[in-house]
Amino acid sequence: MKITEIEVEGYERVARAEDPETGLIAFIGVHNTTLGPALGGMRLWPYSSEDSALWDVKRLSRGMTFKSAVARTGLGGGKSVIMADPKSKTPELLQAMGRFVDAFGGKYITAEDVNIGIPDLLEVAKTTKHVTGLPRDQGGSGNPSPYTALGCFEGVKACAAEAWGSEDLTGKLVAIQGPGSVGLVLGQHLVKAGAKIVVADINKANVERAVKELGAAVVEPDDIYDLECDIYAPCALGATLNDETIPRLKCKIVAGAANNQLDDESRHADMLKEHGLIYAPDYVINAGGIINVSLELEPGGYNEAAAVARIRNIHEALQSIFETARERGISTHAAAQEVAQRNLAEAAATA
Ligand code: NAD
Numbered sequence: 001m002k003i004t005e006i007e008v009e010g011y012e013r014v015a016r017a018e019d020p021e022t023g024l025i026a027f028i029g030v031h032n033t034t035l036g037p038a039l040g041g042m043r044l045w046p047y048s049s050e051d052s053a054l055w056d057v058k059r060l061s062r063g064m065t066f067k068s069a070v071a072r073t074g075l076g077g078g079k080s081v082i083m084a085d086p087k088s089k090t091p092e093l094l095q096a097m098g099r100f101v102d103a104f105g106g107k108y109i110t111a112e113d114v115n116i117g118i119p120d121l122l123e124v125a126k127t128t129k130h131v132t133g134l135p136r137d138q139g140g141s142g143n144p145s146p147y148t149a150l151g152c153f154e155g156v157k158a159c160a161a162e163a164w165g166s167e168d169l170t171g172k173l174v175a176i177q178g179p180g181s182v183g184l185v186l187g188q189h190l191v192k193a194g195a196k197i198v199v200a201d202i203n204k205a206n207v208e209r210a211v212k213e214l215g216a217a218v219v220e221p222d223d224i225y226d227l228e229c230d231i232y233a234p235c236a237l238g239a240t241l242n243d244e245t246i247p248r249l250k251c252k253i254v255a256g257a258a259n260n261q262l263d264d265e266s267r268h269a270d271m272l273k274e275h276g277l278i279y280a281p282d283y284v285i286n287a288g289g290i291i292n293v294s295l296e297l298e299p300g301g302y303n304e305a306a307a308v309a310r311i312r313n314i315h316e317a318l319q320s321i322f323e324t325a326r327e328r329g330i331s332t333h334a335a336a337q338e339v340a341q342r343n344l345a346e347a348a349a350t351a
Contacts, residue, residue: 001096003103008058012038013107016050017100024082024096027054029061030108031077034347037106038078039132039294040064041113042097042124046085057081063260063283064290069340070317071287071310073294078108086115091123098127106130111293112144132293141302144289149185151288151314152257155280156190156231158318159253163278170194173229175219175251177201178236179210182257182286186233187214200224201236225249232256239263241279246271255280262333269333273325280318281336287314 001019006027008014013030030038040061047053057079065077082097101110101124111133112121118135125131134140156174157167174190175198176183187197187210197216200223201207210216219227225240225248232251234240238260246268254261254277261282262268272279288311295307317339325335 001099003100006054011058011061013104014054014058015100015103016054017096017103019096019100022090022092022096023084023088024093024100025050025053025084026080026082026097026100027057028080028100028104028108029057029078030104031058031061032065032344033076033078033107034344034351035069036073036075037109037297038064038076039068039073039109039111039290039297040077040079041111042080042082042101042116042121043113044082044084044086044089044115044120047081047083050083053081053083065344066337066340067283067287067290068294069343070284070336071291071314072343073287073291075109075290075294075297079113080108080110082116089115089120094120094123095127098124098131101130102128104130109297118143132296136302139296139301141293141296141307143181144292145181146185147292147307147311148257148286148289149182149189150308151291151311152182152186152233152235152255152285153189153193154312154315155285155318156186156233156253156255157193158315158322159231159255159278159280161319162322163252168194171196172231173198174231174233175200175224175227175229176210176216176233176235177221177224177240177256178234178258179206179214179216180235183233183235184210184213186235186257187216191215195231198224198227198229227251234258234261241268241272243268243271246275246277249275249277251277253278253280255285256282257286258282259286265333266331269331273331278322279332281321281333284317284321284336285314287311
């Protein structure tokens, strides 16, 4: 395998691996390890070019730095991407990727991401020990989705308190875009809290499941933006908050699990604020999964009760972000960035 270092300003280490034997072409980005080793998922995607794969690994690894800095996981930001068609995934390719991860000597720790599930991680783990998110019976913390959903539920309650002065969700109408692994469990928490659910999904089976388990009403995927509701919970794709959709929203709160919800981070965060919407910054509200997995790296190993207690802190983290945003007249996204920068600066000063 040939590993080539790529100089990228503002990143601690970015490298490209090519392994002709298995067909692996991959990138690992370690953005920042001030707070600890860089943990972030491994994504497999049929990128159209190496430039787009490199762009993605840079964007995603930087995002992980901020997510972990706000969530105080004791971790830095990193990510890896494999350039491949999901159909061409082989055990050999994944084991080669494990060797690439191993070449970072623990500075980068991997986990699940798009097109990489637990069976794939088990292959990766044959060639490196720097893997998290393995099944519980193998010492891992297992599926992160229910923990991400729990964090989102805490976040929704913090948003409700900010919007209406009370966390009570009785009778509130929540529009869940994408009731998948996270969205469905978020819906279960919301129903228990007395909320009513509307869903939209391109996957019919997931829509049917939401109707059955949540008693949800259904709208067409594109109609969800026009729905009169209290809370819009984006739990599907990125970039759903953009020039076209924000003016259509008729809710008070935007709070959901999807990554990279803002098409243009600072501009669309400002636009949400101008429209009078309360926006829970995506990387703050969806940190439950990374918080859960971070417990694997603690001296005693994974402990679910400790994980849940920390995930519930997302509530307080958002409250304090809302307070800063309100007092300073800035967007909640800008306030979250400040918290991340401050936590990083404090750690750098004491290092
Ligand atoms: P998932 O694939 O299980 O669910 C996503 C759902 O969105 C699916 O039901 C899918 O059919 C639906 N969908 C896709 N395109 C759609 C569209 N145009 N309109 C409506 N629905 C659409 O994924 P997940 O694990 O539940 O993750 C959901 C989001 O949360 C993703 O953006 C993911 O990156 C983010 N996230 C997940 C976790 C986690 O622990 N799983 C952690 C942090 C962030």
